[in-house]
Amino acid sequence: FTLQMKFVLLLSVVGLATCQFNFGPRQFFRGQRPRQGGFNRFPQQQGGGQADDVRGGSAYYYSWRHDGGRKYTGNAAASLCASLGGGWQAVGISSNEELNYINSVVGQARLEYIWTGGVKSGNGWRWLNGEPFRVTGWSHTGGAQRPQPDNREGGRENCLAVLNNFYGDGIKWHDVACHHEKAVICERRA
Template structure:
C-alpha cells in the first residue's frame, strides 16, 4: 500500500469531496434556520424550530381559560423559543382565530397572568402592550386601565422609564430586579416567550 507519485488516490478524493459536500449541506441548513427576519418593531425575529410554522386548529391552542378568555403559552408549544416584541405578536396572530399577545384589562386578569408566570417559572414574557405617543395601549384593543408597573428597573427608576431610549414594548418580568412580578417597558429587540389570548 503505497502512494502513487504525482497525485492523491481516487478514494481520498472521493472521501474529501463527500466530507466537503456534507459540511456545505450542514452550513446551508444552519443558515436557513437562524437567519434573522426583520419585523415592524425594529428587531430580529427568531424562526420557529426547523422553519416549521405553528399550525394549530380549533381549540388545540388554548392552554387555559380564565374570565371568558382563552390563553396560549408559547413555551408549551415551541420548545422554549423566545421572540422579539414584534415576533411575539406575529406568533400569536399566526395561531389564527383572533389570537393576540395578552392585554390585561382587570386586576383579576393581572393576578391570573402573574400566577401563570410564577407557577411556570418564566423569567419574563411579552404582552400586547405597546407605547402609543406618551401613553400605552393594548394591541387587543382593550382599555389600558390597569397599572402594575414596577417601582424599579435597570436604572433603579420607576417604570416605565425608557432607559434604553427605545423601550416601546411592555414585558412582565418575574422578580428580575427583586421587585416581584411586575410590568417593565423594554426595548422590543429583546427575546422573550409570550402569552397569547383570545376571546
C-alpha cells in the same frame, strides 16, 4: 389466549402506541378542562391555536409549551399570536383578576419574563387591540433604579413585558426595547 393475557396484550399495544406517537392522556383532554358550569366553550382547534387554559371569557396560549422554550422579539411574539388565527393576540390585561392570573402563570412556570400585547402609543400605552390600560402592574424600579415605565434604553422601550423578580421587585411590568427576546402569552377573547 386467556382473558388476562388478552387484556395484557391490549394494554401493551396501547402503551406502545402512546410511546410511538407521544400521545399521552393530556392530549385527549387538552382544551376540554372542566370549568364552572361545565366544559369550556373553546374547541380544541378553533382558529388554529390550541388553548392551554381558559378563564374569565378568554383562552390563553403559552408559547413555551409548544415551541421548546423558544424566545421571540416583541414583534415576532405578536406575529406568533396572530399566526394562530381565530383572533389570537399577545395578551392584553384588562382586569385585576387577569393581572393576578398572568402573574401566577409567570410565577408557577418559573419564567424570567414574558411579552404582553402592551405597546407604547405617543406618551401613553395601549393594548394591541387598541384598548387603553385599565389596570397596571408597573414596577417601582428597573435597570436604572427608577419607576417604570422609564424608557431607559434611549427611546426604544416601546413594548411591555412582565418580569419575574428581575430587579428584586416581584412579578411586575417593565417597558422594554422590543428587540429583546422572551416567551409570550397569547389570548383569544370570547
